[in-house]
Amino acid sequence: MQFNSFVFIFAFLPGALAGYLLLRKTRFANAFMLAVSIYFYAQGALWYLAPLFFTALLDFFIGQKIEASTDRRYRRSLLVVSVVANLGLLSVFKYTTWLTVDMSRALAPFGIAMSPILIGLPPAISFYTFQSMSYTIDIYRGEFKPYRNIIDYMSFVCFFPHLVAGPIMRARDLLPQLAVRRPLPSAETVSNALLLILFGLFQKTVLADNFGLQVESIQRMMPGGGAELPAGMGLLFAYAFAFQIYCDFAAYTTIARGVARLFGVELMRNFLTPYFSTNPSEFWQRWHISLSTWLRDYLYIPLGGNQHGKLGTLRNLMLTMFLGGLWHGAGVFFIFWGLFHGLLLVIYRLVPIDAFLISRFGRTGRMLSTVLFFHLVCLGWIFFRATPEQFMPIMRSIAALPAVCLTALGAVLANWHGLAFVPALKSGIIQFLDVDRHFITHGWGFVLYAVPVWITDYVGYRAKAEFPDVLARLPWLARAVLVVVLIYGLQFFARREANEFIYFAF
Amino acid sequence: MSSSILPFRSWIAAVLILLVTESAVYSITHPNTYDRNNFLQFAFAHEETPQRAFIYDKIKAFADSHPTIVQSGDSSGFYGIEPSVVMRHLPPGVTYVNMSCCANLGYNGYYNILEFMLQHNPSIRYAVLHITPYTMPLRELWESDGAALWGTPDIKVFGDAVYQEYLGMWRIFHSPSLAYREQVTDLFYYQRNPFKDRPLMTNPDYLAFAQMFQRTLGWMPEDDVRNGVYAVECQVAMPNFFDIWTMRYKTYLQQILEAYAAMVRRYHAKLVVVFQPVACVVGTGAGTAEARAVIEQFKRDNPDVDIPFPLVSTWPAEMFSVPAHIRHEYTDRIGDRLGHAMAAIMARDGVAGPATASR
Numbered sequence: 049m050q051f052n053s054f055v056f057i058f059a060f061l062p063g064a065l066a067g068y069l070l071l072r073k074t075r076f077a078n079a080f081m082l083a084v085s086i087y088f089y090a091q092g093a094l095w096y097l098a099p100l101f102f103t104a105l106l107d108f109f110i111g112q113k114i115e116a117s118t119d120r121r122y123r124r125s126l127l128v129v130s131v132v133a134n135l136g137l138l139s140v141f142k143y144t145t146w147l148t149v150d151m152s153r154a155l156a157p158f159g160i161a162m163s164p165i166l167i168g169l170p171p172a173i174s175f176y177t178f179q180s181m182s183y184t185i186d187i188y189r190g191e192f193k194p195y196r197n198i199i200d201y202m203s204f205v206c207f208f209p210h211l212v213a214g215p216i217m218r219a220r221d222l223l224p225q226l227a228v229r230r231p232l233p234s235a236e237t238v239s240n241a242l243l244l245i246l247f248g249l250f251q252k253t254v255l256a257d258n259f260g261l262q263v264e265s266i267q268r269m270m271p272g273g274g275a276e277l278p279a280g281m282g283l284l285f286a287y288a289f290a291f292q293i294y295c296d297f298a299a300y301t302t303i304a305r306g307v308a309r310l311f312g313v314e315l316m317r318n319f320l321t322p323y324f325s326t327n328p329s330e331f332w333q334r335w336h337i338s339l340s341t342w343l344r345d346y347l348y349i350p351l352g353g354n355q356h357g358k359l360g361t362l363r364n365l366m367l368t369m370f371l372g373g374l375w376h377g378a379g380v381f382f383i384f385w386g387l388f389h390g391l392l393l394v395i396y397r398l399v400p401i402d403a404f405l406i407s408r409f410g411r412t413g414r415m416l417s418t419v420l421f422f423h424l425v426c427l428g429w430i431f432f433r434a435t436p437e438q439f440m441p442i443m444r445s446i447a448a449l450p451a452v453c454l455t456a457l458g459a460v461l462a463n464w465h466g467l468a469f470v471p472a473l474k475s476g477i478i479q480f481l482d483v484d485r486h487f488i489t490h491g492w493g494f495v496l497y498a499v500p501v502w503i504t505d506y507v508g509y510r511a512k513a514e515f516p517d518v519l520a521r522l523p524w525l526a527r528a529v530l531v532v533v534l535i536y537g538l539q540f541f542a543r544r545e546a547n548e549f550i551y552f553a554f
Numbered sequence: 555m556s557s558s559i560l561p562f563r564s565w566i567a568a569v570l571i572l573l574v575t576e577s578a579v580y581s582i583t584h585p586n587t588y589d590r591n592n593f594l595q596f597a598f599a600h601e602e603t604p605q606r607a608f609i610y611d612k613i614k615a616f617a618d619s620h621p622t623i624v625q626s627g628d629s630s631g632f633y634g635i636e637p638s639v640v641m642r643h644l645p646p647g648v649t650y651v652n653m654s655c656c657a658n659l660g661y662n663g664y665y666n667i668l669e670f671m672l673q674h675n676p677s678i679r680y681a682v683l684h685i686t687p688y689t690m691p692l693r694e695l696w697e698s699d700g701a702a703l704w705g706t707p708d709i710k711v712f713g714d715a716v717y718q719e720y721l722g723m724w725r726i727f728h729s730p731s732l733a734y735r736e737q738v739t740d741l742f743y744y745q746r747n748p749f750k751d752r753p754l755m756t757n758p759d760y761l762a763f764a765q766m767f768q769r770t771l772g773w774m775p776e777d778d779v780r781n782g783v784y785a786v787e788c789q790v791a792m793p794n795f796f797d798i799w800t801m802r803y804k805t806y807l808q809q810i811l812e813a814y815a816a817m818v819r820r821y822h823a824k825l826v827v828v829f830q831p832v833a834c835v836v837g838t839g840a841g842t843a844e845a846r847a848v849i850e851q852f853k854r855d856n857p858d859v860d861i862p863f864p865l866v867s868t869w870p871a872e873m874f875s876v877p878a879h880i881r882h883e884y885t886d887r888i889g890d891r892l893g894h895a896m897a898a899i900m901a902r903d904g905v906a907g908p909a910t911a912s913r
């Protein structure tokens with residue numbers, strides 16, 4: 049079930065909320081939450097429940113066994129079983145199709161016929177396996193005591209607001225909230241939760257989906273993959289996808305946080321104006337925070353973190369980001385994307401470009417390093433979104449843009465006569481329009497939707513928060529006007545074709 | 555004000571602003587009900603699906619036209635059946651509206667169009683499902699909205715959108731100002747016109763359609779590229795599924811015919827299923843025998859439904875532009891064929907003219 053559907057907003061959510069409020073003071077509250085979460089998840093297909101239950105139940109019982117045992121070796125072997133089972137399950141569903149398809153292609157020239165194994169990917173498997181694994185790891189480390197009540201535990205794994213696309217909550221943060229009888233959320237909390245949901249819907253359907261339409265339009269210009277893109281379109285592709293994936297994923301978390309608050313549960317923040325980062329370390333503290341902290345706590349630090357010299361640190365960064373890339377998807381380009389970010393982390397550690405720019409040019413330097421790093425992130429998004437066949441046309445299109453700009457500049461300079469600069473500028477613009485109308489048209493479309501993102505994120509950045517947090521602090525009348533603007537924005541500009549959240553596929 | 559109401563001041567104020575705005579829009583501009591929906595995209599520099607636009611315009615034009623007979627189905631009827639030709643054979647005053655569109659509307663969509671017309675027009679006595687045996691029921695044409703038709707990603711089945719936008723309960727959220735979505739998006743997207751690039755407006759199919767469909771009661775002459783049609787043995791897709799209600803396998807054809815018959819019956823009208831002639835010939839296999847058996851069984855089980863023509867009526871291949879479309883030169887011939895059949899059905903039912911009383 050999609051958050052951005054009438055059924056969810058006007059039927060499922062009110063129904064779930066009404067049932068929860070009725071049963072809140074009884075011991076059936078979590079059983080009810082579990083039931084509605086299962087119903088929510090099983091809307092796609094019933095079989096999705098099988099891997100979910102397998103992971104959750106296995107870790108529930110392993111958690112108990114680890115806690116009950118004092119034998120270090122036994123505890124460790126139980127942990128290994130949990131990790132291997134979780135990663136094994138994840139790998140089977142996520143990578144089998146990719147590996148066997150690629151293998152069958154690779155073997156075909158040698159006359160070896162191999163049928164690829166095509167396995168459907170249950171939504172959210174990457175999220176709940178990581179979440180479930182952190183439960184057993186925390187118990188193993190002695191940082192968390194297992195819960196004996198299976199309903200409470202299952203409602204933690206399956207809690208519907210964050211089940212499908214996170215944030216990846218740790219058991220120690222979420223389970224204690226779910227296992228107790230929660231007070232009714234205050235009127236203010238409900239009002240703010242509704243604001244989060246409304247803003248999230250706007251982010252998803254108006255912003256993310258329209259950026260997505262641009263991305264698809266540009267991809268359609270390369271039907272066979274090899275077709276050339278007009279100059280600059282590759283840059284727009286990267287920009288549009290950067291904003292699409294940000295708005296899409298942030299929207300999901302924003303709605304999830306709003307929905308959870310209605311049930312008296314606080315989910316962690318997953319984004320904090322990431323495109324204002326000046327370096328990769330800062331970026332990963334602002335982007336998909338629940339995943340980056342998971343990778344830090346359960347992978348980077350156990351690998352040795354920064355405790356084994358410079359070279360060891362760099363190796364650990366690369367390895368962590370490689371696995372982070374692999375977590376995102378089955379494909380060579382996802383691995384490249386992860387390695388690219390690993391490389392950025394390494395480069396910025398060796399040569400702190402942002403620190404140099406800031407110390408040299410102050411605020412201008414900060415702005416420059418933000419712009420530079422944003423473009424590096426965009427470069428990474430090309431790996432993430434483009435198919436291998438589309439990659440080179442996109443890069444060539446980006447490389448062709450300066451020449452077009454220079455031609456236009458040449459036209460300006462050729463017609464520049466003293467103070468009569470207006471005709472000169474006009475001729476330059478006409479020249480540019482003539483050469484690259486596609487770029488201008490799609491650029492305008494991009495700017496239309498990028499402006500609200502820039503404004504809201506800048507406001508959030510200045511306030512060291514996300515925009516919905518700032519929204520909640522506004523005077524009530526200003527909030528009312530913004531609510532009206534958001535509702536009319538949804539009505540007039542939301543993309544009509546149903547579009548899944550991107551991270552449903554991870 | 556109570557402390558529990560105070561935090562909702564902004565929401566209450568927003569609702570009041572919305573109510574005042576929408577009331578003003580409604581009372582001042584009287585927007586067309588059939589413009590108040592999300593059926594078309596109106597997205598930036600993005601081509602509308604022409605078939606969606608055909609349906610949008612047809613519904614807007616004929617939703618309350620009070621015909622006696624309404625036709626829905628795939629493009630065989632859209633290009634094939636000219637209502638004026640059919641009406642030549644019918645009693646005076648009987649009107650026929652062609653709401654057919656295209657295969658990517660799907661059987662779900664044909665169904666929704668018929669139900670919509672029946673709901674809005676108690677005058678309808680006959681609901682005609684006009685299809686070609688080349689687009690027999692498949693799973694993606696009945697159950698799976700948004701599915702890529704025939705595996706082609708650009709041709710998506712959109713029949714469910716007809717339900718959502720014209721029949722479903724969520725229509726209560728279609729505010730009066732929604733009727734002005736095209737104007738509002740135009741204003742933002744193409745304000746000074748340099749970026750105006752609505753590709754649909756230059757689509758020749760759509761332009762031709764827009765010029766004539768009101769005059770022709772929904773018909774449009776075929777203008778396909780002639781690639782040649784050859785007479786081969788007919789292949790009729792006949793997929794099935796496991797029906798958990800009856801605990802046995804059932805063909806989609808059977809499922810769909812039963813669903814249509816039940817729905818049309820609810821509106822006290824009569825279902826007429828029409829198969830367009832084809833260039834292919836009946837063979838021994840490839841689904842035709844099974845399809846014919848299903849149809850015969852359905853006729854026995856549903857005597858109130860008329861299926862005036864056999865599944866496969868072979869016409870010369872040169873009469874077709876593509877397998878599913880009769881050439882426009884032969885529109886009269888196919889219209890006469892249906893006109894005669896409808897006249898016979900009406901005579902048998904004792905219907906001498908349009909219904910005067912509502913159902």
